[in-house]
Amino acid sequence: MEWNKENLKGLLLVICGGVAFYCALQNLPAVAAACGWVLGILAPFLLGAAIAFILNVPMRAIERHLYPNAKRGVSLRRPLALVLTLVAVIGVLTLASCVIGPGVKDAVLSIAGQVPAALDRLQEQLMSLEQYLPQIEGVVNSLEIDWKSLSQKAIQLAQSWGGSLLSTGGGLIGGVVSGVSTFVIGLIFSFYILLQKEKLARQGRQVLYGLLPVKRADRALEILRLANRTFSSFLSGQCLEAVILGTLFVVAMTVFRLPYAVLVGVLIALTALIPIVGAFIGCGVGALLIAVTDPWKALVFVILFLGLQQIEGNLIYPHVVGSSVGLPSIWVLAAVTLGGKLMGVAGMLFFIPLCSVLYALFRDFVKGRLAEKQVPAAKWQDLPPTKK
16 A cells, blocks of 8 residues: 555544544543533533424425515515414414313312212221221230330431432422523524524535535535435424324314313324324323223223224324335334433434434445446345245
């Protein structure tokens, strides 16, 4: 191999990277703490970028229909689209809370109304135990209990719990204040991103072409555009699928005269934003609310849910969401499982489009390698069925 400046530079980078990786492995707790510290600092800006990406999907559609042919008022199109997007999001959240709030209130009042009857049944059961009271009294008298020692231990335990409760309460208040401030800063940062997204995109392209070779910069931009299309399609498809599923439940529960039809439909629509497992969470909450009124109707609701879930899983989700991200069903399940294990609910939402991007890149790479090696299609296509 000819030793020139580029080869020496590459070899030096490999050696330095290997040394840095070895040092990181040797000091893994310190590296993890440093990464957590950096993420804590960047948390408002990362949250703002995520909010901006989510709001950009409806905002882009609204902006496209505002003054499409007008020459005046173009400068107001972007701020007006942002305001209308925020009004729409707040309106949806307000409508959901107005539907869920009274339904939960009615369920709580229904449970509270059944408490006296439950207490009467408990009293009757306790009265039926009177015949065993002499035996119980004899057993208690035969026990030797050091009440002084027990009282001292109880006082110590209460003091310990009180101290831990105060420290936990202080930490909880600090966490709430920190979370609210992070959300507010992130929300304001997302507004700046949305109002200046073309300028920021142009500056990002300048940085890529300034730091990377032209071919690598082109490839990086291609991957970023693919990721943007995939994540946007997944977000819009997931919201559309949730609305369709919630509407199906409202209609079906109204037909079968089940209580809390609108409430359960909204709950399932909200929880269905979590891929695959979200609707089951809504089913559990809905079944619990209906069981308070009539347990048999709760059983009917569970059967109805299983039937609609089959329709949703086999017809709605593959066409609305699966086709939008271009990811086969088996990899959707794998992405949800892996994302849930690593990052919880956020991981379930994030890993489906991420795996879709990786799947598309790997598919293009494999196709390129097959074309480069000139492998005939007959070698990797499905084999014809064998004749018996």
